[in-house]
Every structure is written in C-alpha cells, then in structure tokens.
Amino acid sequence: MALITVRYFASIREKLGRSEDRLETAGGETVLGIWQRVSDGPLPPNTLVAVNQEYATPDARVQAGDEVAFFPPVTGG
C-alpha cells in the first residue's frame, strides 16, 4: 500500500487535534491537495510546509513514502 505520513506541529497540531496522519496516495498529489484531504478549511496564511524534512511550497508534488509536514512560522532562539 502506498502511504504518505503527514505531520502537524504547534498551533496547527492543536487546531487539527492530532499530530500525524497516514494517507494512501497514488502519487503526484500536491502538498496543497494533501492539506485539503486532512482539513476542512484553506491552508492558514503563513503556514510553512516541508517534504521529507526540507522546506517546500504548497505546489510541490509528493510521492508514496514521503513525509509531509505543516506548521506555523518558526519561533526558536
């Protein structure tokens, strides 16, 4: 089965009420398309996305086995 892992952090994790989803994919979906499958609203402004732990854009395409992450602007340091 072709799966992707979708992870959520900080305020986005709290809003969705979970830290992770596993989705079946045929491959070739965009990050934005993944967001539309896991949430019932638009991608909040300023949301950052990562694919396989590298920053990406919402139009990036994802493949089976990828790890996609959604999180708010970072505030470390």
Place this chain on the structure above:
Amino acid sequence: MTIRVQEAAFNPWEVLAAYELVAGERLAGQTGGAAVFVGTMRDFNQGQAVSAMTLEHYPGMTEAYLEKIRTEAHRRWELVDSLILHRVGPLKPGEPIVLVACWAAHRDAAFAACRYLIDELKTRAPFWKQEQTDSGLRWVDQNQS
C-alpha cells in the same frame, strides 16, 4: 563541531568551559577570537507577564537545519569551530534557551558567523514557543529581532 538539541537545562559558561577542555588542542593557537551568543527566556513578551514556556520542535528536521546553517557559515567565513545548543520542552524565565559559539582566527569572522547562525536559526530551524501568561497559553506567532 557540535549541534545539540536537549530538554535538560544547561549553564552556557559551563558548556563552553567543558567544550574548550575537550577541543582545546584544536582551538588553541589557531583561534584568535571567539564570539558567543546566549539567548535567555524573558519573563515578559508583547506587554504581558510570561511565567513559563514550552518549546516544541520537529525532531530530525531541526538537527538537519542546524547542521545546514552551520555548514553555510563555515563555507562563508573562515571558522576554526562552532557550536549550537538549543533547549526544547518546558522552560522557566531566566533559563538559557540557546547557545551559539564561533571560534575563528580573526574577530570579524567570529562575530559575523555567530550573528548569522542565530539569525538563520530563528528564521529556519523548526522550533515553536508556547507561553504561559495570566490569561492562559498562547503560541508565539513571530520572533522579534
């Protein structure tokens, strides 16, 4: 050359003394200066008292980005060595959050690289602060300079 993300509280000056003890031979002679930045938790933010904080991070991506920015700094400036240490988990006001240190032959490189590392860490490393205030928990939505 060390990157560390840890829950345990640390004393930056003890960390540096211990690090120089181990790396001493490599640093001695070549190093003409070291620049150090220590970031500490305040007890106020955006006009409100803050009594505690929790730092969340993205394990794996955080370390990868710290390593990435450190590699960029070493490419850009002639550094002898560098160190980044960052807390995660629960913190209290006054506790150190982050330690950045750069050793170089000359001060310009040490200062510039240290500044680069803390600035890039704040904009690219996936950490998130949640503050406890009198009116409850709130996520910090953006860093101030």
